[in-house]
Amino acid sequence: MTDAVLLEALRWMLMSRAYDERATAMQRQGLYGVFSPALGQEASVVGSSMALDPSRDWIVPQYRELMAVVRHGYPLDRLAAIGMGRGSTASRIPEGVNVLPTQVALAAQLPHATGLAWGLKLQKKDAVVMTYVGDGGSSEGDFHEALNLAGVQRAPVVFFLQNNQWAISTPRRIQTATSSFASRAAGYGFPGVEVDGNDVLAVYEVACDAVKLARSGGGPTLIESVTYRMSFHNTTDNPSLYEDPKERDEAGRRDPIDRVVKFLRRKGLWDEAIASQTQAGVREEIDGAFARAAGFPAVSAEDLFEHVYEELPHQLRRQQDDLSRSGGQT
Amino acid sequence: MTQRNVLEAINDALDGEMERDPRVMVLGLDVGKLGGVFRATTGLLQKHGAERVVDTPLAEASIVGASLGLAISGMVPVAEIQFLGFTAQAFHQIGPQLARYRMRSRGTYHCQVTIRAPFGGGISSPEFHSDAVEAQFVQSPGIKVVMPSNPYDAKGLLIEAIRDPDPVIYCEPDRLYRLGRTEVPDGPYTVPFGRAAVVREGGDVTLVAWSAAVELCLRAADQLAQEGIAATVVDLRTLVPFDVETVVKAVARTGRCVVVHEAPLSAGFGAEVVAMLAREAFYDLDAPVERVGSYDVPYPPAPLEGWYLPSVQRVVAAAHRTVRL
Secondary structure, three states: OOHHHHHHHHHHHHHHHHHHHHHHHHHHOOOOOOOOOOOOOHHHHHHHHOOOOOOOOEEEOOOOOHHHHHHOOOOHHHHHHHHOOOHHHHOOOOOOOOEOOOOOOOOOHHHHHHHHHHHHHHOOOOOOEEEEEEOOHHHOHHHHHHHHHHHHHOOOEEEEEEEOOEEOOEEHHHOOOOOOOHHHHHHHOOOEEEEEOOOHHHHHHHHHHHHHHHHOOOOOEEEEEEOOOOOOOOOOOOHHHOOOHHHHHHHHOOOHHHHHHHHHHHOOOOOHHHHHHHHHHHHHHHHHHHHHHOOOOOOOHHHHOOOOOOOOOHHHHHHHHHHHHOOOOO | OEEEOHHHHHHHHHHHHHHHOOOEEEEEOOOOOOOOOOOOOOOHHHHHOOOOEEEOOOOHHHHHHHHHHHHHHOOEEEEEOOOHHHHHHHHHHHOOOHHHHHHHOOOOOOOOOEEEEEEOOOOOOOOOOOOOOHHHHHOOOOOEEEOOOOHHHHHHHHHHHHHOOOOEEEEEEHHHOOOOOEEEOOOOOOOOOOOOEEEEOOOOEEEEEOOHHHHHHHHHHHHHHHOOOOEEEEEOOEEEOOOHHHHHHHHHHHOOEEEEEEEEOOOOHHHHHHHHHHHHOHHHOOOOOEEEEEOOOOOOOHHHHHHHOOOHHHHHHHHHHHHOO
């Protein structure tokens, strides 16, 4: 990673944390829906996505990688608008942005990523798919089926598993008896790599290797990025009921942002002036995105029937008529 | 025109669409060299190659989930699930994923995916091979549910399904696969979704059915005719879209109706037909609408299926109940 790329990575990591803070604060005021921060996982999210070329590669996300999809071209204001309940047009992904919608049914996105990569390969497109899953999602049957099929088809896909130690309140040690998620790759006939997920340089390097392998026809890689969820699962969660605070404190000492800052400082590439200038830029970008988000159209009753089918079946047209006759009453 | 049975009509539709559109591919268990357990895909591998006719690992969820991804990449997958009962292993990828992807992405992506799956009883299959679970998909907004009952429709509805930009579950009546050959045009043609067919006309009672139950109703109508009761038989062809108009018109003429399906009775699609008639045809009804379905018990071992499945006798008895009122 060159210094310039590392500085760019740090900026994305700061963006991720600033977005988390803003969205969480707004959720507490009733201005944003349920939200899952990426706090503590910024190196994982940013380092992996920076290995991709947004003009040809694809991201198939789960939901805790917002800055990965933003870096890939998904406009930040649209994400903010969806969070603010203005998703009727904001949820549309702009043309040319190679990102699939976020996935809440965990691991269900993995077979989609395999199929997408397989199809791109069949059409001889020079494209790699990166898909995200967590330690919890890895227990789903879809995880097994998707990796198995990807191996058989040698699909150009990178499975990026963020092991953040928690599936809501379920700790990693009772998620699986294996000591390594990466070792599962052996069962699918492709490489598995474990990486310090709080080290953005290391994450970037293994992600670049995996993307290169996929691009050259070498098939999939499973990356286990070992990190820590330094926040709640989402804004409905209360980790004090199950998490040992010592564990959180210890994770805080491995904060991925602090580590990059320390590294850059030692290289003479970071000081108070650069920090405040960067933070001001990040704040401005977040402010701008949320201001534009508020301007997205509010949802309307008609949204219910739009985009269910290309053409509404008869029985749905009748239901739509019932709704319009009610004059928009709920 | 060539005489074809249902299986040959399906094979012909797949072959023709693969020839017409290089994006169309077939994937599933044993669809390649074997040509499928019923041989519906016979010859396709040899003709269209291993990249487009793909034997997949034995894993239904990834057959469907990968088809979704393939569709977004620009392919047009036709996935075979070996038996409809096995869609249980893939249901989370059908209802919550495939069917909802257009909505979830607010129209950014759509899934031009056809899932073919044989089903139905009367052929002494092992457990899970016969289950008629079509109504589960009706409860999954975003997917269309197609139930062909004869060779002509089998070809035309399958071509329509493959060309439809939205996902389609196409349920094949395995009992009828080789039951008989009828005239099927050689070139491509489509049968539009949402148009029920009146396959027999009679003024006394309307029998509404789909898939293999249509054949059953035609036999029941023959028997009723011997007693002087003239039956109309309506083949819904598709459950989503549901052709309300044709059913209402037929029932308005006869004033009596029996709905017949292989699925368990309670909350089967027949209940939807009856509820619709109660609203749309209330003043035309001369008797309560009868339903004949399978019993609300798990699909039994083959030696018991004769008692379980709707029979000509049960359909005739239900028709008697409506006509004699």
